[in-house]
Amino acid sequence: KQEVxxxxxxxxxxxxxxxxxxxxxxxxAIYNLQWFRQDPGKGLTSLLLIxxxxxxxTSGRLNASLDKSSGRSTLYIAASQPGxxxxxxxxxxxxxxxxxKLTFGTGTQLKVEL
Amino acid sequence: DADVTQTPxxxxxxxxxxxxxxxxxxxxxxxxxWYRQDPGLGLRLxxxxxxxxxxxxxxxxxxxxxxxxxQAKFSLSLESAIPNQTALYFCATGRRDRSSEQFFGPGTRxxxx
Numbered sequence: 390k391q392e393v394x395x396x397x398x399x400x401x402x403x404x405x406x407x408x409x410x411x412x413x414x415x416x417x418a419i420y421n422l423q424w425f426r427q428d429p430g431k432g433l434t435s436l437l438l439i440x441x442x443x444x445x446x447t448s449g450r451l452n453a454s455l456d457k458s459s460g461r462s463t464l465y466i467a468a469s470q471p472g473x474x475x476x477x478x479x480x481x482x483x484x485x486x487x488x489x490k491l492t493f494g495t496g497t498q499l500k501v502e503l
Numbered sequence: 504d505a506d507v508t509q510t511p512x513x514x515x516x517x518x519x520x521x522x523x524x525x526x527x528x529x530x531x532x533x534x535x536x537w538y539r540q541d542p543g544l545g546l547r548l549x550x551x552x553x554x555x556x557x558x559x560x561x562x563x564x565x566x567x568x569x570x571x572x573x574q575a576k577f578s579l580s581l582e583s584a585i586p587n588q589t590a591l592y593f594c595a596t597g598r599r600d601r602s603s604e605q606f607f608g609p610g611t612r613x614x615x616x
Contacts (some may be wrong), residue, residue, distance in 0.1 A: 393545070421605055432593060433505075433607040440602055478545070490536070490561060491605060493545040 391416040391483055395494035402469055403502055407411045410464040412479035417457050420482040424453050424464050427476045471502045506530045507608035509594050515614045522581040524611050526594030535577035536595040584615040
């Protein structure tokens with residue numbers, strides 16, 4: 390059974406700091422990995438999607454990497470801002486089972502302080 | 504306007520009541536999903552649908568049923584709500600291509616007393 394782990398569970402950093410969020414998964418047979426942002430009381434916003442054949446994706450101050458063989462992904466946030474405060478979730482889409490669902494980690498709660 | 508909408512956004516109900524949560528999408532996607540989110544457990548898949556009238560169980564379907572009468576709508580029902588169904592429920596959509604991303608609605612917070 391695929392398990393997705395995110396470390397740390399919570400993180401507090403001062404504004405302007407660069408930071409890395411980690412995601413690990415046990416089954417490397419994946420179609421892709423998706424990073425989401427969740428704000429309190431709101432839904433999930435898709436940040437980046439990395440296909441299994443890709444090594445990284447970039448969007449603005451965000452950069453996500455994927456090392457499928459080791460079962461790891463990182464989300465790098467440059468020059469963090471208070472508006473980045475949210476819970477960040479990673480999810481993998483397995484090849485087994487027809488790729489019909491995402492398996493989620495439990496998230497990293499990020500707080501960026503002034 | 505939001506691409507994936509859910510109604511209601513919040514609902515408080517009593518044990519034994521029948522509840523229906525609605526999801527609508529304007530993205531034109533074939534696939535629709537229902538997930539629930541519980542603290543410390545992440546999101547788990549309840550049901551999913553590839554097309555109108557197509558229904559598939561996810562990992563935690565017991566106590567739930569769904570209906571897909573139109574491409575744009577996917578409803579989730581709790582036939583007889585129980586307290587451990589208190590959770591945040593999300594609807595999601597996706598294209599037929601398995602390499603594509605999923606898009607989520609804003610969620611429905613359901614409390615069963």
